[in-house]
Amino acid sequence: MLHIQRFAAAALLLLYASEVTANCTVHLNTPIPKGCFSSPGQLVDQGSYTYQSDGYCQCLCATANKLVYAMTKGTNCFCGDLLPPANAVATNSSCNAPCDGYPPNMCGGNSFFTVSLTGIESSVGNAGGNSASGQKPSSAQSQGPSVVTESGQVITVTAASSAQSGSGKPNKAGIAAGIVVGIVALGAIVGGAVLLIRRRKRNAVEEEYRRNAAVNQFVNGQAKSEASSTNDQRLDPSIMHHRRQSIGSIADERDFSRRILQVRRPIFDLRVRPRQGGLLLAQILYRT
Numbered sequence: 001m002l003h004i005q006r007f008a009a010a011a012l013l014l015l016y017a018s019e020v021t022a023n024c025t026v027h028l029n030t031p032i033p034k035g036c037f038s039s040p041g042q043l044v045d046q047g048s049y050t051y052q053s054d055g056y057c058q059c060l061c062a063t064a065n066k067l068v069y070a071m072t073k074g075t076n077c078f079c080g081d082l083l084p085p086a087n088a089v090a091t092n093s094s095c096n097a098p099c100d101g102y103p104p105n106m107c108g109g110n111s112f113f114t115v116s117l118t119g120i121e122s123s124v125g126n127a128g129g130n131s132a133s134g135q136k137p138s139s140a141q142s143q144g145p146s147v148v149t150e151s152g153q154v155i156t157v158t159a160a161s162s163a164q165s166g167s168g169k170p171n172k173a174g175i176a177a178g179i180v181v182g183i184v185a186l187g188a189i190v191g192g193a194v195l196l197i198r199r200r201k202r203n204a205v206e207e208e209y210r211r212n213a214a215v216n217q218f219v220n221g222q223a224k225s226e227a228s229s230t231n232d233q234r235l236d237p238s239i240m241h242h243r244r245q246s247i248g249s250i251a252d253e254r255d256f257s258r259r260i261l262q263v264r265r266p267i268f269d270l271r272v273r274p275r276q277g278g279l280l281l282a283q284i285l286y287r288t
Helices: 002-022 054-063 172-230
Strands: 032-037 044-048 068-072 076-080 113-117 146-150 153-157 267-274 280-287
Touching: 044 054, 054 068, 054 076, 054 113
Parallel strands: none
Antiparallel strands: 032 113, 044 076, 068 076, 068 113, 146 153, 267 280
16 A cells, blocks of 8 residues: 555656646757766756756756756756866765655755756856855856766867956056046146246245345445435535535534525724824724
């Protein structure tokens, strides 16, 4: 009785798996098994599914137009465009976890992955190096030698490194911006130096002008003071030719601008002289 129940359950699961494959929205080709791997490489985890099966995972990845699909732990499906790295190949006995949706098939194992091609392409290369499980591939990752497995033979194909996103190309906009900024900075430095030199020259000219003005003012001030002392308008010109040429010998409180009438007191001199005959002669002399 127990064997009958097991057989009935297996039949139901097989019928369900067949229905899943038949209900796929894209045409499915015959999957191409690639064996068991210890790493998913660049394959991306699509999540777990209670009724996971080989046909369900193939439909999920083929609908996304992915070339490779893998299963692990009996529940999780991975999709991608490259097989896991060639150095991650493991023995088939490591992939010993039955698929939850169809136990007759193995869906990987604990940290192992059952890998197959969706049938879109019959030959797909391996990813280079080991990748962390479930991580999306970097678009700028360099690819090492590609390994293609055909009819049980491993063919190594050397491929050049490539960057899908073109990150290796120089950033022309950044270079142009750097050149423009450099030119502007150089122009600012040159302009500042020119302005500084011109300002220093102008300050030197102004300083020289102020110095010369001070000297001229000092010289002109002395000449004016000497001319004002020797050419006093209050002095009589006729007297100036006979006076001693000296400064400050005439009192400033007196006005010498015109002739002054001076009155002197007359002096009388009385002289008496004896004459013959006993007469006296009186003589009055006047002098100023």
